Amino acid sequence: MKKNIYSILAILPFILVSCSKDAVEITDENSVVEDQSELVLQEIKNLGFSEKDIVDMGSYFLVGDDITFSKQGRPQLADKSGNQKQRRTTYLISDNTVGVRIDPSLPTNWKNATRDAMEHWNANSGSSVFLYETDYYWPYQGGFLFNPEIQVMNDNSDPLPNYVIAAAEFPTSDGMPGYRIRVNLSFNGCSVSNNLRFYNMIHEIGHCLTFAHTNSSFGSHIAGTPTSDASSVMNGGTACTLNSGLSTGDRTAVDTLYPLQINAPTNVQATHDGDEELEMTWNAVPGAVSYRVYNNIKESGKTGWYHYRNTTSNRYSRELKRKYRNGYRMRVTAIDANGNESKMTEANYSWQ
Numbered sequence: 435m436k437k438n439i440y441s442i443l444a445i446l447p448f449i450l451v452s453c454s455k456d457a458v459e460i461t462d463e464n465s466v467v468e469d470q471s472e473l474v475l476q477e478i479k480n481l482g483f484s485e486k487d488i489v490d491m492g493s494y495f496l497v498g499d500d501i502t503f504s505k506q507g508r509p510q511l512a513d514k515s516g517n518q519k520q521r522r523t524t525y526l527i528s529d530n531t532v533g534v535r536i537d538p539s540l541p542t543n544w545k546n547a548t549r550d551a552m553e554h555w556n557a558n559s560g561s562s563v564f565l566y567e568t569d570y571y572w573p574y575q576g577g578f579l580f581n582p583e584i585q586v587m588n589d590n591s592d593p594l595p596n597y598v599i600a601a602a603e604f605p606t607s608d609g610m611p612g613y614r615i616r617v618n619l620s621f622n623g624c625s626v627s628n629n630l631r632f633y634n635m636i637h638e639i640g641h642c643l644t645f646a647h648t649n650s651s652f653g654s655h656i657a658g659t660p661t662s663d664a665s666s667v668m669n670g671g672t673a674c675t676l677n678s679g680l681s682t683g684d685r686t687a688v689d690t691l692y693p694l695q696i697n698a699p700t701n702v703q704a705t706h707d708g709d710e711e712l713e714m715t716w717n718a719v720p721g722a723v724s725y726r727v728y729n730n731i732k733e734s735g736k737t738g739w740y741h742y743r744n745t746t747s748n749r750y751s752r753e754l755k756r757k758y759r760n761g762y763r764m765r766v767t768a769i770d771a772n773g774n775e776s777k778m779t780e781a782n783y784s785w786q
């Protein structure tokens with residue numbers, strides 16, 4: 435069974451574990467690890483990074499150009515054979531339909547770059563990865579029940595150095611994608627065009643989905659990808675030079691790790707009778723045992739797509755008063771017997 439797409443995110447303030455310089459310099463492998471940040475540092479070293487390449491940024495460690503490890507944990511383990519090949523980190527995401535929250539405070543050019551990058555990933559037809567925008571949540575058991583799994587935000591609360599354009603985290607052992615992408619609005623490495631924003635965001639999303647740097651020894655090689663790929667969007671050190679999206683080799687990597695399992699519904703029609711009856715129909719998808727209906731709302735504090743209903747037939751109807759139908763949008767996905775979800779298809783609307 436797939437796990438529920440919702441996850442509970444703690445909203446408690448981020449509490450840093452104090453860590454003295456002395457504690458960090460412990461070299462005896464048998465030393466008792468006394469705090470979480472020390473453990474994270476050790477894990478990064480175990481991946482093959484030397485201490486000089488690991489920058490302590492206070493609440494997180496920065497490695498290479500744009501890979502970050504929260505001191506809260508989420509250490510990554512991977513072997514380090516070979517290099518110059520499409521590479522992955524330890525964990526894969528377990529649900530390939532991924533909710534992305536774009537922080538309202540991000541500038542429009544970065545919001546657009548994020549949306550375009552999500553579409554770029556979604557358009558890769560050989561993979562089931564599908565990213566959808568959502569900011570839907572509600573209070574739940576003392577915390578918040580969130581739909582978004584990745585948050586795209588500025589770096590105000592956890593600043594990046596000005597030579598880093600953006601940074602992302604990797605998936606965790608619970609099968610969740612990297613939980614945030616931080617954008618550095620004071621990046622000063624070069625002048626940043628909208629195309630560069632777009633390509634960098636494709637790259638950062640790749641990290642959240644487990645992809646490491648193609649031109650790095652960190653991570654494990656993905657079978658079937660080329661031995662070197664100068665056009666890989668996942669090459670590191672390319673914040674100012676990226677000029678294309680997913681390369682052929684990148685697509686092989688994505689399609690290998692997250693293969694298309696079930697086709698998306700087609701011919702999705704939504705009709706409204708002009709009174710209060712909404713009906714959706716679509717062509718039955720081979721291999722589908724059920725379908726998920728997604729709704730899109732715009733309310734204060736709740737915007738974007740959210741999983742609304744399941745249905746076992748290829749139709750769905752509900753009451754929807756005419757006065758609420760303006761701007762009303764719906765999408766549907768197909769689910770196979772193993773719980774794999776297809777990409778989303780939005781309805782064609784026919785409002786009477």
Ligand SMILES: [Zn+2]
Pocket residue numbers: 499500501637641647669670
């Ligand atoms: Zn990177």
